[in-house]
Amino acid sequence: MARSATTLDAFAAIAEPRRREILGALAHGGGEQDVTWLVEELGWPQPQVSKHLGVLREVGLVSVVRKGRRRMYSVNGEELKPVYEWAKEFERFWENQLRRIKERAEGRGK
Amino acid sequence: MARSATTLDAFAAIAEPRRREILGALAHGGGEQDVTWLVEELGWPQPQVSKHLGVLREVGLVSVVRKGRRRMYSVNGEELKPVYEWAKEFERFWENQLRRIKERAEGRGK
DNA sequence: TTGACATATGCCCATATCGGAATATATTAA
């Protein structure tokens, strides 16, 4: 047994830059977009787009609706909330950092 | 060429659950903690802890300070900000979802 | 039906990665 059992969650899914690009494209593309639109928008080979969409689908980061012979994808942001919340827990760290820098710049920090 | 050139960034680093655990432990453990503390806190073999720390270090998610024969690690939250910001861009998605649910519950949504 | 279009899958290869165990390296104490 190597590798922690393929934990396929949102964190793992968005680790891949391409997958983040897809989500970004969908988010900016308005409501729903089909695969062909994504392929043109991103300029990658279609199978690749479909595969990454597959991962995003498994994790629930995108939703699909069949529309005739095409499939309309849309972002399912709900699944991104855990990531947001988790990172937010560390907010105080970068805030502290900023405060410290600011204080130093103002000449009152140590 | 397979696999997108080992993009070693914060996103990739936190994809690993163990690494998130380490960050969490460090965050709750107060300022700095040494490796031994982490090993006891997490209950994992020491090499494993060191290896994951190595990745976090490379990405800049933790800082190290040598203190005698031990190394004090601390969270460098700054590096987590991009993740937070990125996820935040999708905030409207889960907010919409919540609003929709809420509206439905209140009997005024469609 | 048949053919064109849209999308998903399967297969293969190269490589990254995790866990485990042993060991190297550094530093303090005796």
Added chain:
DNA sequence: TTAATATATTCCGATATGGGCATATGTCAA
């Protein structure tokens, strides 16, 4: 110097993963 402590590194095996390409599947149009 030598032993002990603290931590990092290396080697290994198993496995997951991404890209490329070919192809299967599904759906509409003629």
